[in-house]
Amino acid sequence: MLFDAIGDGKDILNKKDIQDFLAECKGNIRPEAIDEIEAKAEGTCLDLELFRKWLVLATKFDSQRNSKMAKYYGKLGEQSGAIHQEPKSWNESTMAQNLRRMQYAVRGQVVMKAETLMAEGKDIIFTNIGNPHSVGQKPITFYRQVLALCDLPTEYGVDHPDCEKMFPLDVIERAREINGAIGGSGTGAYTGSQGVLKFRQDIAAFIEARDGHPCLPGNIFMTNGASSGIQAILTGLIADMNDAVMIPIPQYPIYSALIALLGGRQVGYELDEGKGWSVSKEALKAQLDKAESEGLRVKALAMINPGNPTGQVLSEEDVFTVCKFCCENGIVLLSDEVYQRNVYAPGKEFHSAKKVAMDRESELRNLQLVSFHSTSKGLIGECGRRGGYMELYNIDTFVQSQIYKLASAGLCSGVNGQIMTSLMVKPPAEGGESFDLFTKEESEIMDSMKRKAKMLVKGLNEIEGIDCEDAEGAMYAFPRIQIPQKAIDVARKKKQSPDTLYAISLLEETGLCVVPASGFGQAEGRIGFRTTFLPPDDVMENAVQDFKRHHELFCEKYA
Ligand SMILES: Cc1ncc(COP(=O)(O)O)c(C=O)c1O
Numbered sequence: 001m002l003f004d005a006i007g008d009g010k011d012i013l014n015k016k017d018i019q020d021f022l023a024e025c026k027g028n029i030r031p032e033a034i035d036e037i038e039a040k041a042e043g044t045c046l047d048l049e050l051f052r053k054w055l056v057l058a059t060k061f062d063s064q065r066n067s068k069m070a071k072y073y074g075k076l077g078e079q080s081g082a083i084h085q086e087p088k089s090w091n092e093s094t095m096a097q098n099l100r101r102m103q104y105a106v107r108g109q110v111v112m113k114a115e116t117l118m119a120e121g122k123d124i125i126f127t128n129i130g131n132p133h134s135v136g137q138k139p140i141t142f143y144r145q146v147l148a149l150c151d152l153p154t155e156y157g158v159d160h161p162d163c164e165k166m167f168p169l170d171v172i173e174r175a176r177e178i179n180g181a182i183g184g185s186g187t188g189a190y191t192g193s194q195g196v197l198k199f200r201q202d203i204a205a206f207i208e209a210r211d212g213h214p215c216l217p218g219n220i221f222m223t224n225g226a227s228s229g230i231q232a233i234l235t236g237l238i239a240d241m242n243d244a245v246m247i248p249i250p251q252y253p254i255y256s257a258l259i260a261l262l263g264g265r266q267v268g269y270e271l272d273e274g275k276g277w278s279v280s281k282e283a284l285k286a287q288l289d290k291a292e293s294e295g296l297r298v299k300a301l302a303m304i305n306p307g308n309p310t311g312q313v314l315s316e317e318d319v320f321t322v323c324k325f326c327c328e329n330g331i332v333l334l335s336d337e338v339y340q341r342n343v344y345a346p347g348k349e350f351h352s353a354k355k356v357a358m359d360r361e362s363e364l365r366n367l368q369l370v371s372f373h374s375t376s377k378g379l380i381g382e383c384g385r386r387g388g389y390m391e392l393y394n395i396d397t398f399v400q401s402q403i404y405k406l407a408s409a410g411l412c413s414g415v416n417g418q419i420m421t422s423l424m425v426k427p428p429a430e431g432g433e434s435f436d437l438f439t440k441e442e443s444e445i446m447d448s449m450k451r452k453a454k455m456l457v458k459g460l461n462e463i464e465g466i467d468c469e470d471a472e473g474a475m476y477a478f479p480r481i482q483i484p485q486k487a488i489d490v491a492r493k494k495k496q497s498p499d500t501l502y503a504i505s506l507l508e509e510t511g512l513c514v515v516p517a518s519g520f521g522q523a524e525g526r527i528g529f530r531t532t533f534l535p536p537d538d539v540m541e542n543a544v545q546d547f548k549r550h551h552e553l554f555c556e557k558y559a
Pocket residue numbers: 130224225226227228252254304308336338373374375376383387388
């Protein structure tokens with residue numbers, strides 16, 4: 001093996017070393033780079049330094065973004081005089097290569113371009129990311145009032161003589177309850193590594209009420225958004241480069257990014273666009289068999305429900321199919337349920353994997369499950385608060401103790417995020433002073449999301465050359481587009497995906513910033529983009545007109 005060869009102090013590589021290496025890397029290297037290195041190694045030996053340089057080039061998947069950022073920091077360093085010109089020992093080829101290769105499309109090339117245009121004074125509408133407050137959604141009053149009172153020193157907050165004049169009684173009571181749960185040290189101190197016990201008890205009660213089955217606070221880990229929970233679990237799962245995680249195609253790119261970062265392999269299972277982005281037993285099995293035939297060990301499978309970027313809400317039967325598949329194949333199910341409250345389609349309902357697992361326990365006895373939830377989505381949208389939790393269900397106790405160890409190494413999740421999560425799972429009670437306003441604010445957000453989801457999909461489907469499945473849930477529409485072959489050829493020449501060419505053109509023409517669909521993965525030959533429907537109604541209505549105007553212009557330009 002190549003690494004053994006290097007470990008033996010060898011600085012020349014022969015063709016066999018390289019072939020073994022390429023066989024181990026499988027899909028992680030660009031096909032054209034494989035041809036190049038094989039040609040170079042033909043009949044001769046390669047110098048290790050040359051090989052290293054080739055490897056960096058061969059795995060430059062996000063080169064435009066990487067080099068742009070490097071230039072930016074270079075300029076910054078020059079201005080401050082804090083960076084000297086001498087070569088650095090920690091550089092592009094010696095750094096952690098997994099990090100260099102990692103890609104994250106939601107904040108990728110198109111967004112960078114949008115930020116540049118905005119700095120130049122152009123109006124940009126950021127529909128690239130599910131970040132509701134950034135596009136005008138108002139925070140829910142009750143949450144902010146409790147958070148403020150928890151943060152204020154008691155003499156300026158809950159114990160201030162005028163407190164009751166400024167805050168509703170149930171807010172004050174809740175802030176006192178939270179202060180008590182955290183302990184005398186307040187919001188500025190570390191908490192226990194899994195999160196404050198009282199908050200975890202409230203989360204367990206929320207899950208029990210939702211699913212009708214028991215939940216133990218000891219199995220809850222509070223996290224910085226769902227993201228840090230997903231990262232912790234993947235860190236515990238991926239042991240080496242043959243360990244694989246099945247992810248939906250299309251997927252939310254935190255999965256592909258973290259799998260790359262941790263040096264594992266992703267195995268995509270395609271969702272069926274023609275059938276409302278549903279998942280089939282056959283597609284799962286085919287991908288598992290293929291992965292195993294390539295020597296991969298599939299350890300986990302991510303299911304996103306409601307879906308991002310696809311917006312589908314899985315039926316109970318679909319959730320059961322995935323649970324059963326995981327159970328039968330000894331695969332840990334990672335159930336990403338951050339959009340569980342974002343269900344808009346009439347007749348559709350969210351089914352948690354935990355509920356399905358426990359309702360049908362006799363058939364799913366050995367299901368190992370981790371479910372994720374977050375305060376960033378739903379009707380709350382407090383993305384910057386970084387609140388969330390994960391529930392471990394039927395996970396090996398030794399493994400769970402190691403996940404606890406990992407949480408301990410990070411000390412604890414942010415305390416404001418923990419408070420936010422406790423409020424999410426225990427909203428104001430009926431009869432309390434805040435209840436009416438809270439209910440009004442929540443239903444306004446829900447009605448607005450429902451309305452915009454419908455209006456956007458309808459508007460997109462009215463454009464010739466654009467087709468979009470219903471946004472049944474989540475915060476996104478994920479249309480596919482037809483564009484002229486000439487545009488596809490131009491994109492290839494620019495070494496861009498056709499949908500990146502399209503998204504940049506859309507941005508320049510209209511100021512709408514969407515994410516090219518290729519950033520999420522999609523069926524071969526499909527072209528599309530993802531847009532949120534979070535900006536206000538009038539902005540979304542104009543956006544639909546702009547999508548139409550741009551599509552016609554684009555098709556005309558490349559006709
Ligand atoms: C499916 C899905 N999972 C997880 C996350 C992570 O969100 P957060 O870390 O803010 O909870 C997102 C964010 O958009 C998401 O769409």
